[in-house]
Amino acid sequence: MHYLQLLTRSVRAKRIIKTTIMINMSNSNSQYPQMTYKQAVEYCKYWADKIRYKGLDLLTTDYSEVIGISDQLAYALYMQTWIDPQKYYPLYRVRTYAINIDNNYTDRASWEKLLELIDDLPEEYGKNNHPQMTYKQAVKHCKYWADQIRADGLDLLTTDYGAAIGVSDQLVYPLDMQEWISAPRYPDIYAIRYYAGVVDHDHTDRASWEKLLELIDKL
Numbered sequence: 001m002h003y004l005q006l007l008t009r010s011v012r013a014k015r016i017i018k019t020t021i022m023i024n025m026s027n028s029n030s031q032y033p034q035m036t037y038k039q040a041v042e043y044c045k046y047w048a049d050k051i052r053y054k055g056l057d058l059l060t061t062d063y064s065e066v067i068g069i070s071d072q073l074a075y076a077l078y079m080q081t082w083i084d085p086q087k088y089y090p091l092y093r094v095r096t097y098a099i100n101i102d103n104n105y106t107d108r109a110s111w112e113k114l115l116e117l118i119d120d121l122p123e124e125y126g127k128n129n130h131p132q133m134t135y136k137q138a139v140k141h142c143k144y145w146a147d148q149i150r151a152d153g154l155d156l157l158t159t160d161y162g163a164a165i166g167v168s169d170q171l172v173y174p175l176d177m178q179e180w181i182s183a184p185r186y187p188d189i190y191a192i193r194y195y196a197g198v199v200d201h202d203h204t205d206r207a208s209w210e211k212l213l214e215l216i217d218k219l
Helices: 002-025 037-054 063-078 089-103 108-119 135-152 161-176 187-201 206-217
Strands: none
Touching (some): 037 063, 089 108, 108 161, 135 161, 135 187, 135 206, 161 187, 187 206
């Protein structure tokens, strides 16, 4: 049954690439095939099935097995010029983790997070089913994670990616899913979300961690 599912996704993935190549052959502004959102989700699901089929025990130890998967997933998503954190955040996070794994395939936690993110991808763009907080709840959320940051310490969080992502990811993702946060109406929470995103992408940036804590303290 799993083999048939994998085969079906394989056919679909190949069809997606073939279709996007044909579409973009006539588009001189794009040198790499651009998928639709739906095609990108299907493409990610296909590679998630391949990852599970190979198994993380193999993929975190055998580079030759890894590169055939991580490189195919990361590069195709990287070349999609329309994926940005403001409009397609769930897909943007998938791309970020895929690139991280492509650079460090031994990080099992990132493989597991990648699979989780792909499983949670909305099938249709614009469907946000994430719970919406009140302003007061958002402040409480930020204060809680500021305490966690201080408990772990910046010496650890700026040197240990696994520890950092466990904090920054939990802080930034719920904030990014809050549709009501905007710079004009809530500049304080908006700035916190921005710096949380910065450290989520670069955990070694100590100045941004310090700025994040400063902003949360002022809430």
